[in-house]
Amino acid sequence: EDKVVQSPLSLVVHEGDTVTLNCSYEVTNFRSLLWYKQEKKAPTFLFMLTSSGIEKKSGRLSSILDKKELFSILNITATQTGDSAIYLCAGFPMRFGAGTRLTVKP
Amino acid sequence: DVKVTQSSRYLVKRTGEKVFLECVQDMDHENMFWYRQDPGLGLRLIYFSYDVKMKEKGDIPEGYSVSREKKERFSLILESASTNQTSMYLCASTPPRTGTGYTFGSGTRLTVV
Known part of the structure; x- marks a missing residue:
């Protein structure tokens, strides 16, 4: 059975901290691993990872995929209150994890 | 930019009513999906479609049906x-x-009341 498991489910940090969010997956016909950020509305796209070991970066966010061990991590450095959101991981096609709710306190 | 438009932002319906949720995309995409999202459960796949008139059950199809008459x-x-x-x-x-x-x-x- 396909599944995507994220950990932790919830995380509270202070501004300036660095966080690592985890995602493990078992997805039939796996094509890519996606990360999304969801605030109050629909999820917004962060990263798509298809190759192992190649880090993708966007500002303070970065992500990497390990296709051998079937997991990915999302790192956020120097966190800000605006990073507070639910972070969703998805094995494409179609399977999402439950999400990690990140709260960044001032 | 691709737009995916859902017809209603909020709906309140009564138990037993038949409810239609509409979704329209404007970029000729073949694949379309319906998910429901509940706290602590993430996004769960209800149904998906790879083409007009095609539909496949997702993980939680019970109580739902779908229609794809146009792409x-x-x-x-x-x-x-x-x-x-x-x-x-x-x-x-x-x-x-x-x-x-x-x-x-x-x-x-x-919201179903």
């Missing part, structure tokens, strides 16, 4: 709404081979 429109139908179908419903679409995964609609928050 741009994918409708989710709650045959007889129940309180346990109170949820956020998200529609998404993708082309067959994509570089950015899903494009989501803004979601419909359905």
Whole structure:
């Protein structure tokens, strides 16, 4: 059975901290691993990872995929209150994890 | 930019009512999906469609049906709404081979009373 498991489910940090969010997956016909950020509305796209070991970066966010061990991590450095959101991981096609709710306190 | 439009942002329906949730995308995408999102459970796949008139069950199809008569429109139908179908419903679409995964609609928050 396909599944995507994220950990932790919830995380509270202070501004300036660095966080690592985890995602493990078992997805039939796996094509890519996606990360999304969801605030109050629909999820917004962060990263798509298809190759192992190649880090993708966007500002303070970065992500990497390990296709051998079937997991990915999302790192956020120097966190800000605006990073507070639910972070969703998805094995494409179609399977999402439950999400990690990140709260960044001032 | 691709747009995925869900017809209602908020809906309140009574138990037993038939409910239609509409989703329209404007970029000729083949694949369309319906998810529901509940706290702690993430996005769970209800139904998806790879082409017009094609539909496949996802992980939680019970109590739902779908219709895809035109490529741009994918409708989710709650045959007889129940309180346990109170949820956020998200529609998404993708082309067959994509570089950015899903494009989501803004979601419909359905409350069944």
